[in-house]
Amino acid sequence: MIDSLKILEKAYFIRRVEEKLIEIYPTDLIQSPLHLSIGQESLAVGVCSNLNINDQLFTTYRSHAYYLAKGGNLNAFMAELMGRKNGCCKGKGGSMHLADSSVNFMGTSAIVGSTLPHAVGAAYANLIHNKSNLVVCVIGDGAADTGIYHESLNFAALHNLPVVFVIEDNDLAVHSTKQERQSFDLEKHAKMYGFLTYSLDDTQNPEKVSKFMKDVYLQGKTRKKPAWVKLKTFRYKEHVGVLDDFEIGYRQKSDYLAWLAKDPLIYEKFKANIIMEIDFVIEQAIKFAKNSPFPDPVELYTDVIQ
Amino acid sequence: MKNLNLESELTYAEAIYKCMNFALESSSETILIGQGIGDSKGIFGTTSGLLNKFGKKRVIETPIAEEMMTGFALGASVNGLYPIMTHIRADFSLVAMNQIVNLFAKYQYMFGGQFQPSGLIRMIIGRGWGQGAQHAQSPHSLFSHVPGIRVIMPCSVDSVIENYQYEINNKSRLVISFEHRNLYDISFKLGANLGNYLKGSTVQRTGKDLTIVATSIMVLESIRAAEFLDVHYGISVEVVDLTSPSHPDYKLIFESVSKTGKLIVADTSWAPYGVGAEIARIICQTDPSILKSPIGVVSMEHTPCPTGKTLEDLFYPSVRNLVMLALKVCGKKLEKLPEGDSYRDFYRKFKGPF
Numbered sequence: 163m164i165d166s167l168k169i170l171e172k173a174y175f176i177r178r179v180e181e182k183l184i185e186i187y188p189t190d191l192i193q194s195p196l197h198l199s200i201g202q203e204s205l206a207v208g209v210c211s212n213l214n215i216n217d218q219l220f221t222t223y224r225s226h227a228y229y230l231a232k233g234g235n236l237n238a239f240m241a242e243l244m245g246r247k248n249g250c251c252k253g254k255g256g257s258m259h260l261a262d263s264s265v266n267f268m269g270t271s272a273i274v275g276s277t278l279p280h281a282v283g284a285a286y287a288n289l290i291h292n293k294s295n296l297v298v299c300v301i302g303d304g305a306a307d308t309g310i311y312h313e314s315l316n317f318a319a320l321h322n323l324p325v326v327f328v329i330e331d332n333d334l335a336v337h338s339t340k341q342e343r344q345s346f347d348l349e350k351h352a353k354m355y356g357f358l359t360y361s362l363d364d365t366q367n368p369e370k371v372s373k374f375m376k377d378v379y380l381q382g383k384t385r386k387k388p389a390w391v392k393l394k395t396f397r398y399k400e401h402v403g404v405l406d407d408f409e410i411g412y413r414q415k416s417d418y419l420a421w422l423a424k425d426p427l428i429y430e431k432f433k434a435n436i437i438m439e440i441d442f443v444i445e446q447a448i449k450f451a452k453n454s455p456f457p458d459p460v461e462l463y464t465d466v467i468q
Numbered sequence: 469m470k471n472l473n474l475e476s477e478l479t480y481a482e483a484i485y486k487c488m489n490f491a492l493e494s495s496s497e498t499i500l501i502g503q504g505i506g507d508s509k510g511i512f513g514t515t516s517g518l519l520n521k522f523g524k525k526r527v528i529e530t531p532i533a534e535e536m537m538t539g540f541a542l543g544a545s546v547n548g549l550y551p552i553m554t555h556i557r558a559d560f561s562l563v564a565m566n567q568i569v570n571l572f573a574k575y576q577y578m579f580g581g582q583f584q585p586s587g588l589i590r591m592i593i594g595r596g597w598g599q600g601a602q603h604a605q606s607p608h609s610l611f612s613h614v615p616g617i618r619v620i621m622p623c624s625v626d627s628v629i630e631n632y633q634y635e636i637n638n639k640s641r642l643v644i645s646f647e648h649r650n651l652y653d654i655s656f657k658l659g660a661n662l663g664n665y666l667k668g669s670t671v672q673r674t675g676k677d678l679t680i681v682a683t684s685i686m687v688l689e690s691i692r693a694a695e696f697l698d699v700h701y702g703i704s705v706e707v708v709d710l711t712s713p714s715h716p717d718y719k720l721i722f723e724s725v726s727k728t729g730k731l732i733v734a735d736t737s738w739a740p741y742g743v744g745a746e747i748a749r750i751i752c753q754t755d756p757s758i759l760k761s762p763i764g765v766v767s768m769e770h771t772p773c774p775t776g777k778t779l780e781d782l783f784y785p786s787v788r789n790l791v792m793l794a795l796k797v798c799g800k801k802l803e804k805l806p807e808g809d810s811y812r813d814f815y816r817k818f819k820g821p822f
Contacts, residue, residue, distance in 0.1 A: 218547075220543075249580070250579075250580070250582075251578065251579045251580035251582070252580030252581070253580075254577060254578060254579075254580050255578050255579055255580065259578045259579065261578075261579040261580075261582055261583070262582075263579075263582040263583060268546070268583075269546075269575055269578065269579045269582075269583060271570070271571060273566060273570050273571070276539065276566060276567065276570065276571055277539075278536075278539070279535070279536045279537070279538070279539025279540045279542070279543060279567065280539050280540075280542055280543035280546065280571075281543060282536070282539070282540050282543060283539065283540035283541060283542060283543025283544035283545070283546070283547070283549075283551075284543040284544065284546060284547045285543075286540065286543075286544055286549075287543070287544045287546075287547030287548055287549045288547060289525075290499075290525060290526075290549065291547070291548065309535070310533075310535050310536050310539065310566075313531065313533035313535065313536030313537075314536055314539075316531060316533070317530075317531060317533065317536060317537075317540065320531070464581065465576045465577045465580065465581040466576075466577055466615050466616055467573070467576060467616045467617065467618065467641040467642055468618065468641065468715065
C-alpha cells in the first residue's frame, strides 16, 4: 500500500505514523528514546523517491521517515520500536538503530556523524566492484561540527566516490543553533573539497524536494563526482521525545508557525479515503507489533562476534 | 581454504609480510588500509612492495584520519570487501575508539544480524628507544573489555600464521591483533605448536609447580624465566600463552593453575583492570581454593611510559622481576638472578628510530 502512494501522500503517511507514535508514547508500549522526524518528512521522501532498491541509504538516529521512505517494512518498524522479536532488528536496535537490509536501508547510529565513513567505505566498495549503485548519507547540520565529517568529505572527494551527502539543516544540535557552533559556511566549505554542491531552502513540499534531488543524482552520475546537498528544514518537536518545547526559549514559536504555514502535510488537505487507508495500515502495524512475541532470552547472546 | 607455503624459519615481520601478501593474492576482496603501508618502509617491511604489486585501489595509503578510516573499513566490509587496517602504533587506534567500540563491535548485534562486517586491525606495540608516553601503550585490555571484538596477541611466527591465515580465509569477524615491535626481528622455527593458536590460550611449556599466563612478548620472557628457574631452583614452570585476551581458554587456564596451585600473570600493559585482574577473576569465580599462595602480576609500572632511558628501564618489567616474583610465589629464597636482563638487553640494542 505504501509503495503505491504518490509522493505527497507518502510524506503524509509518514506524518501520520509519527503522530500515531506521539499518541501511543504515553502508554509505554515503546520504552526507549524517540527522535521524531515530524516536520522533516518531505526531505526523506524527496531524497528516497529517486533511489532504487539497490541504492544504499545511511542515516541517523532520527530516521523513522527515511526508513519508511526507503521502503522499510512498517510492521517490522512498529515491532522494533516495541522491542519485539519480529522487529526489523529483532528488538535489539529500536528507534535509534533501525535498519532494513532488504531495501538497503543501512545501519543507523546514535553517535552524530558516525555513519558518514560507512557511506564512504560502501561507495568505495561499489567502485572496486564496478557497481553503479548510489550511496546516500543523510546527516544533520550538527554532524558538520565533527572531525569525522571533514575526514569523510576529504576522502570521498579525493577518490571521487559515487556518494551523495545530504545535510538536513534544521539549524539545531539538540538545543544549540548553528550560529553558536559553526564558524564556517557549510556550502562553501563542501565546495572547497571539490564536491558538487546544492542547497534548497523551501523544502516543505516533498514533490519539490524530489525534483531537486533527481537533478542532484543525475549531475553526480554524469559528472562522476560526489555531491553535497543542504536541505533546510524544521524540527517540529523536542530533540528527543514527543513534546513541543517552544517554552524553553532556544527557538521561536513564530518561526515554527511560519514554516507550518507552507507545510502541505496537513489533515485537511488530504482526501478522507486516503487518510482512512493510511490510518488502517498504521493500526494494523500497531496490532501486529503488540501481538508480536518478545525476543527469546537466547537472543541476548546471538550476533555477538566471538 | 588456501594455505601459505613457508620456509622452516623466518622472522615475525617476514611472517606478517607473507600473510599480507597471501591476503591480497588469495582474495580480490581484500584491501589494505593504513598510514605508511605504501611508503618505502612499509610498516617495518610487513607491507613492502604490496602497493606496487596490487595497486593503489587495494593498498590504500590513507589520510591521517584513524576514526574515519575505521568507519570506512566497516562500510567497505558491509559491501563485501575485507579490510586489513594497520596502526603503526597501537596508541593511534585510540583516535578510532568511537568507530571500533560504538560501531564496528556492535554492527552485527544492533541490527539483529542483518550485517556481518569483518576485518583485521593490526596494532603495533612500541617499546624501547624512547618511544615514550604515546608510542608504547598496549591497550589490549581496553578492547578486550568490549563484547563484539576478538583481540589476539600473536607471540610467535606460528601464532601469526595460524591466526592471520584463519581470519584472512574466513573473513567472519572483527579481529584486533597486537603485534609487538620487539618481536619483529626475532627468528622463529616453524611448527612447534601449530594447531593450538585459535583456541585463545595454549601451553607453550609444561610444568608442575607454577603457572605463568603471559601475553605477547612476555611469553618469551616467561619461557626464559622458566628455564632459569628450572636450572637454578628446580622449579617447574608451565607457561600459558594467552593468545586471545578477549577469548581465553578458561578451562585450559583453570586446569593449569589447578595442577600447579600457583599463578603469575605476565602482561605487556598495566595491572589495574588488566589481564592479571581478568585471569584472577577466572580462578576466583570458579574455585579460589586451588591457589596455594597469592598470585603475582608482572606488568608495566602504573605510570605513562617515560622517554628517557633510565626511567624507561624502571617502567618495564624484566626477566629478573619475573624470577624474583616466581620465587616469592613459590616461597623460595633468592639465591641467584639471571645475568643481564634478557630481553631488556635486546631492547637496549634496539636502535629505533621507531
